[in-house]
Amino acid sequence: MKYREEYRNPEITKGLIRKINEMGRPEIRLMEVCGTHTMAIFRSGVRSVLPETVSLLSGPGCPVCVTSQKEIDSIIELSGMGVILTTFGDLIRVPGTETSLQRERAGGCDVRIVYSAFDAVEIAKKNPDRDVVFAGVGFETTAPTIAASILTAAQQNVSNFSVFSAHKLVPPALFTLMASEHINIDGFLLPGHVSVIIGEDAYRPFFDAHPIPCVIAGFEPGDLAHSIYMLIVQIANGAPDLENAYPRAVTKTGNTKAQTVMDRIFIPRDSEWRGLGEIPGSGLKIRNSFESFDAEVRFNIPQTESREPKGCACGKILTGVLTPPQCPLYKKSCSPENPVGPCMVSSEGTCAAYFKYYDE
Amino acid sequence: MTTDKILLDHGGGGKMSHRLISEMVAPLFKTPHLEGMNDGAVFDAGGRRIAFSTDSYTVDPIRFPGGDIGELAVNGTVNDIAMCGGEPAFLSLGLIIEEGFPLSDLEDILKSIARSAERAGVSIVTGDTKVVPNGAADKIYINTSGVGWVPDHVFLDARNARAGDLIILSGSIADHGMTVLTLREGLTFSSSLKSDTAPLNHMVKRLLSSVGGVHVLRDPTRGGLGTALNEIALQSKVGVEINEADIPVRPEAAGACELLGFDPLYVANEGKLIAFVSPDDADKALQAVRNDEFGKSAAVIGRVVSERPGKVYMKTTIGGTRIVDMLAGEQLPRIC
Ligand code: SF4
Numbered sequence: 001m002k003y004r005e006e007y008r009n010p011e012i013t014k015g016l017i018r019k020i021n022e023m024g025r026p027e028i029r030l031m032e033v034c035g036t037h038t039m040a041i042f043r044s045g046v047r048s049v050l051p052e053t054v055s056l057l058s059g060p061g062c063p064v065c066v067t068s069q070k071e072i073d074s075i076i077e078l079s080g081m082g083v084i085l086t087t088f089g090d091l092i093r094v095p096g097t098e099t100s101l102q103r104e105r106a107g108g109c110d111v112r113i114v115y116s117a118f119d120a121v122e123i124a125k126k127n128p129d130r131d132v133v134f135a136g137v138g139f140e141t142t143a144p145t146i147a148a149s150i151l152t153a154a155q156q157n158v159s160n161f162s163v164f165s166a167h168k169l170v171p172p173a174l175f176t177l178m179a180s181e182h183i184n185i186d187g188f189l190l191p192g193h194v195s196v197i198i199g200e201d202a203y204r205p206f207f208d209a210h211p212i213p214c215v216i217a218g219f220e221p222g223d224l225a226h227s228i229y230m231l232i233v234q235i236a237n238g239a240p241d242l243e244n245a246y247p248r249a250v251t252k253t254g255n256t257k258a259q260t261v262m263d264r265i266f267i268p269r270d271s272e273w274r275g276l277g278e279i280p281g282s283g284l285k286i287r288n289s290f291e292s293f294d295a296e297v298r299f300n301i302p303q304t305e306s307r308e309p310k311g312c313a314c315g316k317i318l319t320g321v322l323t324p325p326q327c328p329l330y331k332k333s334c335s336p337e338n339p340v341g342p343c344m345v346s347s348e349g350t351c352a353a354y355f356k357y358y359d360e
Numbered sequence: 361m362t363t364d365k366i367l368l369d370h371g372g373g374g375k376m377s378h379r380l381i382s383e384m385v386a387p388l389f390k391t392p393h394l395e396g397m398n399d400g401a402v403f404d405a406g407g408r409r410i411a412f413s414t415d416s417y418t419v420d421p422i423r424f425p426g427g428d429i430g431e432l433a434v435n436g437t438v439n440d441i442a443m444c445g446g447e448p449a450f451l452s453l454g455l456i457i458e459e460g461f462p463l464s465d466l467e468d469i470l471k472s473i474a475r476s477a478e479r480a481g482v483s484i485v486t487g488d489t490k491v492v493p494n495g496a497a498d499k500i501y502i503n504t505s506g507v508g509w510v511p512d513h514v515f516l517d518a519r520n521a522r523a524g525d526l527i528i529l530s531g532s533i534a535d536h537g538m539t540v541l542t543l544r545e546g547l548t549f550s551s552s553l554k555s556d557t558a559p560l561n562h563m564v565k566r567l568l569s570s571v572g573g574v575h576v577l578r579d580p581t582r583g584g585l586g587t588a589l590n591e592i593a594l595q596s597k598v599g600v601e602i603n604e605a606d607i608p609v610r611p612e613a614a615g616a617c618e619l620l621g622f623d624p625l626y627v628a629n630e631g632k633l634i635a636f637v638s639p640d641d642a643d644k645a646l647q648a649v650r651n652d653e654f655g656k657s658a659a660v661i662g663r664v665v666s667e668r669p670g671k672v673y674m675k676t677t678i679g680g681t682r683i684v685d686m687l688a689g690e691q692l693p694r695i696c
Pocket of ligand 1: 311312313314315317324328329331334335340341343344345351
């Protein structure tokens with residue numbers, strides 16, 4: 001498509017790809033930890049031009065996918081409690097243990113898709129006699145706006161608004177990934193949007209503990225090729241580094257304003273991830289000073305027994321242990337129309353990406 | 361998780377809509393016209409061939425840069441008839457209005473309908489108005505149906521694409537969808553983004569009278585270019601190859617797509633067509649499309665092959681190849 005900027009210049013990108021192919025290295029396994037990267041990699045066709053020895057694996061980068069089954073079930077329970085449940089679109093199709101938000105909506109529950117938590121605050125203002133709950137999933141990318149929406153609601157006394165916080169933080173998950181015995185990765189493509197918020201330095205503690213090649217990457221085909229090239233050079237030189245290949249958007253310290261808002265509303269807590277289990281300090285809880293906006297405090301959400309979908313390999317796919325075609329349900333009983341697990345639902349999910357773009 | 365209820369995705373124009381129609385609607389009515397999955401039906405009436413099409417319009421917001429729901433309702437049906445090769449002549453107009461809808465807004469919409477009909481050269485000849493209680497509809501829904509005559513030499517059908525055909529796209533994609541979406545979400549970061557809603561019947565007439573080798577016409581509305589190409593590949597049992605670098609996307613639309621994580625290939629258009637044309641006629645056909653005011657940036661974006669029937673492949677800007685599938689549901693903004 002007709003773009004102008006340099007990172008969209010196909011000739012430069014093709015040059016990089018040529019270099020990568022000329023380097024001819026044995027087996028390299030790179031992992032991206034960002035759903036938007038997963039999609040961008042497929043869309044650009046980057047895989048088809050890389051040497052066969054370079055494999056790109058998808059890690060726990062899709063926010064909806066890493067949300068635990070328990071959290072999904074709680075959100076679905078909330079939708080049945082007479083509230084207006086607002087959420088990002090992807091979440092409504094995720095199968096919980098018994099049902100999904102989409103099904104509950106078709107059955108009469110008031111579930112509304114919004115594009116921002118601020119829309120939910122507006123809905124709350126228009127419906128002062130109803131409780132409006134926003135189901136907050138996502139990484140550091142979405143958490144600041146959700147924090148800001150709580151601040152706004154507090155300032156404007158919108159007392160019927162609350163948030164169910166299932167947010168997750170990326171750096172703690174990297175530690176857990178490296179500690180996993182199945183892990184077999186030579187380098188990380190670090191997420192672009194998340195890094196815009198947290199900044200390059202946020203990965204420093206991780207890199208110091210686990211010196212493995214790390215490059216922060218953007219989303220254009222040129223960005224991807226460039227970042228992969230940088231990783232391969234690091235690997236070839238045996239000189240792991242933490243580099244930023246997306247400086248037009250990511251700074252060393254990140255968006256400090258967003259961080260401040262986040263910090264004002266949220267406090268880290270342990271959190272369960274699909275596929276990775278409980279990770280210390282990887283979730284965000286609403287601070288006690290704002291607890292009236294915390295749906296977990298406001299509502300007595302029934303705790304049902306959560307079970308992950310039978311046969312679904314999402315957990316292994318989220319850690320790069322398996323790829324979707326290795327799941328026995330993939331393209332059989334599981335498809336985007338009839339998703340068994342969240343990785344097939346979310347547009348950022350690895351299974352959905354494979355289904356859409358991968359051609360055996 | 362199969363469903364026993366209608367979900368929003370069933371109306372999204374992608375796989376779910378496709379299945380609803382092919383598995384539930386078409387088998388019940390058993391008319392050959394429905395099986396072709398064309399934009400409208402062509403049938404014989406007293407020795408003349410008539411193209412007939414109907415469409416209902418709901419859009420939020422009802423007014424957007426580049427047009428409004430009234431203009432969409434006229435252009436949409438005019439275009440559907442044109443895609444069957446028909447020269448649209450008469451339209452009906454059905455209005456379902458929510459109680460409390462401002463009369464002045466209604467008047468604006470009706471005026472816009474009148475203007476659009478005049479521009480397309482069609483007459484509104486019959487209509488109906490219903491008002492439903494507050495909350496039972498969202499502001500206003502419009503249905504238009506229309507008929508047009510199909511010239512004797514014209515035979516278009518989604519099943520007619522054949523290997524060797526070149527694919528012409530009449531202009532940039534994703535403008536309408538991204539305009540409405542960014543407006544709805546209050547993302548007014550790109551003020552020059554504007555809907556492409558336009559009548560294509562004059563362009564089609566010009567095209568069909570200049571060359572004989574047009575096999576399929578389609579306007580890639582809901583579901584976008586990607587879905588339209590898939591439908592034709594399936595219906596014609598051929599493979600389709602397109603070239604990303606040749607597909608025009610305006611920078612504003614590309615920017616909005618990037619921000620929200622959308623693939624422009626699946627974003628709605630309301631004033632674009634794709635034409636499958638035999639290679640010998642392609643140059644003339646491209647010129648004919650470019651001569652129309654709404655086809656100035658038309659381009660050849662790909663071709664039909666016999667390999668891999670039913671599938672669409674795209675050569676990406678960096679020289680990679682990827683499959684272009686039909687969308688399963690609606691595209692949603694990224695949250696990652
Ligand atoms: S293909 Fe379906 S069932 Fe298998 S891992 Fe992916 S989402 Fe789960």
